[in-house]
Amino acid sequence: MPSTTVQLLLTGNELMTGDIVDSNSAMMAQILKEQGLEISRKVTVADALSLLVSEIDYMATNSDILIINGGLGPTVDDLTSEALARATQVPLAEHPEALAHITQWAEQRGAELNAPNLKQALLPSGCQIIANSCGSAVGFSVNYKGCDIYCTPGVPRELKVMFNEQIVPKIRQKLPDNLICDVTRLQVFGYGESSLQKLIDEQLPDWPESIDLGFRAGMPLLEVKLTTNTKQGLAIKPLWQNKLSALLKEHIIAEVIDKPKSLAENLLTKLQHHKLKITTAESCTGGLIASKLTEISGSSNSFEAGYVTYSNAMKTEMLGVCPKLLAEVGAVSEAVVIEMAKGALSKSGADLAIAVSGVAGPNGGSDEKPVGMVWLAWGSHNDIKTQCLRLPYARRQFQQYVTAIGLDLLRRYQQGLSSTPNYVVERAFQQQSS
Amino acid sequence: MPSTTVQLLLTGNELMTGDIVDSNSAMMAQILKEQGLEISRKVTVADALSLLVSEIDYMATNSDILIINGGLGPTVDDLTSEALARATQVPLAEHPEALAHITQWAEQRGAELNAPNLKQALLPSGCQIIANSCGSAVGFSVNYKGCDIYCTPGVPRELKVMFNEQIVPKIRQKLPDNLICDVTRLQVFGYGESSLQKLIDEQLPDWPESIDLGFRAGMPLLEVKLTTNTKQGLAIKPLWQNKLSALLKEHIIAEVIDKPKSLAENLLTKLQHHKLKITTAESCTGGLIASKLTEISGSSNSFEAGYVTYSNAMKTEMLGVCPKLLAEVGAVSEAVVIEMAKGALSKSGADLAIAVSGVAGPNGGSDEKPVGMVWLAWGSHNDIKTQCLRLPYARRQFQQYVTAIGLDLLRRYQQGLSSTPNYVVERAFQQQSS
Numbered sequence: 132m133p134s135t136t137v138q139l140l141l142t143g144n145e146l147m148t149g150d151i152v153d154s155n156s157a158m159m160a161q162i163l164k165e166q167g168l169e170i171s172r173k174v175t176v177a178d179a180l181s182l183l184v185s186e187i188d189y190m191a192t193n194s195d196i197l198i199i200n201g202g203l204g205p206t207v208d209d210l211t212s213e214a215l216a217r218a219t220q221v222p223l224a225e226h227p228e229a230l231a232h233i234t235q236w237a238e239q240r241g242a243e244l245n246a247p248n249l250k251q252a253l254l255p256s257g258c259q260i261i262a263n264s265c266g267s268a269v270g271f272s273v274n275y276k277g278c279d280i281y282c283t284p285g286v287p288r289e290l291k292v293m294f295n296e297q298i299v300p301k302i303r304q305k306l307p308d309n310l311i312c313d314v315t316r317l318q319v320f321g322y323g324e325s326s327l328q329k330l331i332d333e334q335l336p337d338w339p340e341s342i343d344l345g346f347r348a349g350m351p352l353l354e355v356k357l358t359t360n361t362k363q364g365l366a367i368k369p370l371w372q373n374k375l376s377a378l379l380k381e382h383i384i385a386e387v388i389d390k391p392k393s394l395a396e397n398l399l400t401k402l403q404h405h406k407l408k409i410t411t412a413e414s415c416t417g418g419l420i421a422s423k424l425t426e427i428s429g430s431s432n433s434f435e436a437g438y439v440t441y442s443n444a445m446k447t448e449m450l451g452v453c454p455k456l457l458a459e460v461g462a463v464s465e466a467v468v469i470e471m472a473k474g475a476l477s478k479s480g481a482d483l484a485i486a487v488s489g490v491a492g493p494n495g496g497s498d499e500k501p502v503g504m505v506w507l508a509w510g511s512h513n514d515i516k517t518q519c520l521r522l523p524y525a526r527r528q529f530q531q532y533v534t535a536i537g538l539d540l541l542r543r544y545q546q547g548l549s550s551t552p553n554y555v556v557e558r559a560f561q562q563q564s565s
Numbered sequence: 566m567p568s569t570t571v572q573l574l575l576t577g578n579e580l581m582t583g584d585i586v587d588s589n590s591a592m593m594a595q596i597l598k599e600q601g602l603e604i605s606r607k608v609t610v611a612d613a614l615s616l617l618v619s620e621i622d623y624m625a626t627n628s629d630i631l632i633i634n635g636g637l638g639p640t641v642d643d644l645t646s647e648a649l650a651r652a653t654q655v656p657l658a659e660h661p662e663a664l665a666h667i668t669q670w671a672e673q674r675g676a677e678l679n680a681p682n683l684k685q686a687l688l689p690s691g692c693q694i695i696a697n698s699c700g701s702a703v704g705f706s707v708n709y710k711g712c713d714i715y716c717t718p719g720v721p722r723e724l725k726v727m728f729n730e731q732i733v734p735k736i737r738q739k740l741p742d743n744l745i746c747d748v749t750r751l752q753v754f755g756y757g758e759s760s761l762q763k764l765i766d767e768q769l770p771d772w773p774e775s776i777d778l779g780f781r782a783g784m785p786l787l788e789v790k791l792t793t794n795t796k797q798g799l800a801i802k803p804l805w806q807n808k809l810s811a812l813l814k815e816h817i818i819a820e821v822i823d824k825p826k827s828l829a830e831n832l833l834t835k836l837q838h839h840k841l842k843i844t845t846a847e848s849c850t851g852g853l854i855a856s857k858l859t860e861i862s863g864s865s866n867s868f869e870a871g872y873v874t875y876s877n878a879m880k881t882e883m884l885g886v887c888p889k890l891l892a893e894v895g896a897v898s899e900a901v902v903i904e905m906a907k908g909a910l911s912k913s914g915a916d917l918a919i920a921v922s923g924v925a926g927p928n929g930g931s932d933e934k935p936v937g938m939v940w941l942a943w944g945s946h947n948d949i950k951t952q953c954l955r956l957p958y959a960r961r962q963f964q965q966y967v968t969a970i971g972l973d974l975l976r977r978y979q980q981g982l983s984s985t986p987n988y989v990v991e992r993a994f995q996q997q998s999s
Contacts, residue, residue, distance in 0.1 A: 146607075147594060147603060147604050147605070147607070148594055148595075148598060148603065149590070149591035149592065149593070149594030149595040149598065150591075150779070151591070152586060152587070152588050152591045153586070153587065154586050156583070156609075157583035157584075157585070157586045157587075158583065159583070160581060160582050160583030161582075161583040164582055164583065169581060169582065169611070170581050171581070171610070171611060171613075171616070172608065172609070172610050172611075172616065173580075173581070173608070173609040173610075174606065174607070174608050174609075175590075175606070175607040175608075175609075176605070176606050176607075177603075177605060177606075182605075182606070324638065324639065324640060325638070325639040325640065325679065325681040325682055325701075326679070328639065328640045328641070328681050329679045329680065329681055332680075332681075345578060345579075345642070346640065347579055347584055347585070348720075411852075411873070413852075416856075416859075417855055417856055417858065417859020417860070417864070417868075417871070418845075418847075418852035418853065418854070418855030418856035418858075418859060418871050418873065419852065419856040419859075420852070421851055421852030421855075421856075421873045422850075422851055422852040422853040422855075422856045422964075424851065424852075425850075425851020425852060425853075425873070425875060425925075425964075426851070426960070426961055426964065428925075428926070428927055428928065428960055429928070430851070430875075431875055431876065434851075434875055435874075435875050435876035435878065435879045436873060436874060436875065436876070436879040436882070436883060437851070437852050437871075437872075437873030437875070438871075438872070438873070438883075439845070439852065439855045439859070439870060439871030439872070439873065440869075440870060441859060441864075441865055441868055441869050441870065441871070442865065442869035442870070444869065445869045445870040445913065448870070448912065448913075449870060449872075449883075449912075478882065478883075479879065479882075491859075491862075492862070493862055494862065494863070521675060523673055523674050523675065525699075526860070526862055527860055530856075530859075530860065557675075557676065558675070
């Protein structure tokens with residue numbers, strides 16, 4: 132844990148009513164994290180003077196850095212300057228630099244300076260100005276009770292520039308030079324948050340405290356984050372990251388370098404590298420697998436055709452599945468998904484195919500073929516693999532999970548991996564033979 | 566101002582690090598506003614026990630209702646239960662109802678109950694359970710120092726259902742009976758938030774203050790909400806709702822009765838009523854239209870086949886588009902989308918088709934056919950309509966917008982509407998004839 136305590140005070144009626152979603156604090160948190168700093172507490176209040184004054188006083192007393200966001204505008208509900216003046220017990224005064232900025236800002240726009248604008252130059256006496264290169268509201272800072280208080284604009288575009296260019300350098304000046312902040316993010320597929328926690332508790336019970344282990348559940352990928360802020364942690368991190376990799380094996384899709392990639396993007400990168408083409412034959416996912424692939428820019432290099440065969444008749448018409456077979460074993464069957472995959476391969480000329488047929492629900496299930504049951508077939512012309520799973524989720528989650536598994540099975544196939552994925556261990560479905 | 570004080574405590578390291586943006590509090594604020602309640606203060610803290618305990622104690626002392634969001638999961642960093650127990654000075658105890666829920670939840674998924682899961686049944690002694698129909702974590706509530714404290718899951722999907730179905734009724738019980746809270750929600754497609762605001766400002770300048778007009782932007786639908794909390798507002802509301810309907814005409818898809826329906830669901834309901842079948846021929850949307858249709862339960866009644874023809878060769882192979890035509894006018898052209906629609910109709914035997922071909926970008930654009938340009942063809946065998954639009958959005962948004970427009974054009978076609986939608990007015994693209 133860093134020793135510098137940072138708190139954040141957000142103000143704005145629109146934040147309280149739900150009319151806008153606050154993205155500013157995530158943005159600042161990300162930037163601060165790069166400096167090894169964490170925001171420990173964040174308070175959001177409506178534009179009410181007494182609320183603001185008491186929050187500022189309390190928060191300044193309990194932190195080294197307090198960032199106040201919003202309330203710098205020209206209207207009557209912009210109260211930050213007045214609240215800060217009251218909290219720090221200084222008068223408001225017209226600030227010459229702020230006035231000059233506002234005057235210049237209006238001149239550049241051919242606008243006349245009006246009374247609301249002039250209000251933006253009334254700041255707590257003795258404060259320091261923080262330049263705003265994108266808007267009329269200057270930021271300002273004061274030191275109160277040993278806490279550095281930075282007042283910043285609520286407009287995200289203005290905030291971002293001011294925060295990066297003006298405030299971070301000021302904060303940085305006061306930080307020790309040797310601050311450590313090392314973060315590794317791994318994309319994992321096939322384990323849920325609790326099953327992975329359990330696995331680590333059991334298999335790596337001595338996991339060191341100096342390496343913080345965090346999970347972020349995202350459908351369908353789970354992000355596992357290893358963070359260390361100490362020299363000791365840094366020294367042993369490679370060893371523990373290796374242990375984790377050995378434990379999770381091919382369930383680790385990739386390490387996040389710049390930004391996370393989807394399963395489809397990871398797969399397409401590999402396919403393109405090997406100049407392989409892929410096709411999809413979808414029943415229960417209804418086009419979702421094709422859609423996930425074509426969401427990725429450049430997918431046309433590896434994907435030409437997708438078949439959404441939602442009825443039995445269309446499985447025959449579009450993919451050549453034998454009508455007699457459909458009548459005998461039903462659409463949700465190993466034999467049919469194999470024929471779907473083969474049909475898609477031969478009609479599209481692709482190298483690899485994924486075919487899926489299942490019971491998405493909520494209706495249409497039977498004892499033999501319950502809701503959540505799905506057959507997958509994947510592979511190439513002479514080598515089709517199959518698997519039956521039971522994924523008892525609501526319709527849309529079922530479709531998303533089948534899609535993710537289909538993409539993962541293709542990735543494993545293409546990489547020549549033979550180990551059994553955890554989702555097969557957990558979800559394999561054995562059809563009762565009659 | 567309402568006399569009931571509501572505060573919100575959010576917990577989660579991922580909220581502090583900026584890894585996720587909090588959308589839960591906006592969602593809850595919107596729902597509470599419909600009950601005439603406002604959130605007065607919101608505090609967000611990391612997953613740290615001592616922080617949580619002191620916040621809970623302070624906030625409960627200063628509010629009538631405290632909603633705690635997050636920290637109900639199975640992992641070690643989920644601390645809400647323990648923190649609430651400490652703050653309210655009761656022991657943790659295994660709650661039979663919670664245990665039953667988790668056991669049933671695991672059984673339904675064929676999963677073994679593990680130690681982390683069992684932790685989710687350890688709750689503050691004497692608390693009341695709040696059912697969670699979508700996830701493993703039950704919510705719970707206690708009354709402490711006269712404040713009703715509700716603990717809710719951080720997963721937005723789970724929270725939304727629990728909040729609407731379980732918590733709002735509980736809150737409502739304690740509110741005065743004569744509180745008027747009348748809400749009408751309209752689903753609008755074809756106007757953005759600001760263009761609709763401008764239209765209303767210009768065309769209905771006398772909009773009464775007693776009917777609060779709110780917008781909630783959701784891709785692709787915009788929800789327009791008319792809320793009134795006074796008898797006066799209630800009396801004049803029908804008149805003003807009529808004025809709004811006359812202004813927006815067929816851009817209003819539906820009034821939200823129970824829960825919002827997607828464009829696809831609205832369309833499918835109408836198709837099923839008329840026993841009509843639909844097919845899709847997709848290039849730039851890559852299966853997304855088919856996926857939106859098949860997301861809806863019962864879509865198999867109206868949808869049998871979807872063609873994802875991502876390359877020129879596959880447009881010919883799968884839909885019979887003339888190779889010479891493709892070579893002459895290119896895939897993104899009126900003639901080609903017409904042939905795609907006709908091919909899909911004849912091969913699938915459907916009554917209605919939508920075909921799209923466009924430049925999703927970011928690469929592949931030219932002066933003549935820039936990124937964001939798309940041709941759509943829709944209709945039935947003897948009556949195919951076409952339109953070219955320019956939708957200058959990033960790839961995924963472009964695909965989503967084309968999908969939504971395709972579904973809306975089919976809805977208008979099926980209903981026999983001949984008026985020009987606003988998106989055509991705003992986005993029509995005229996190809997330069999050579």
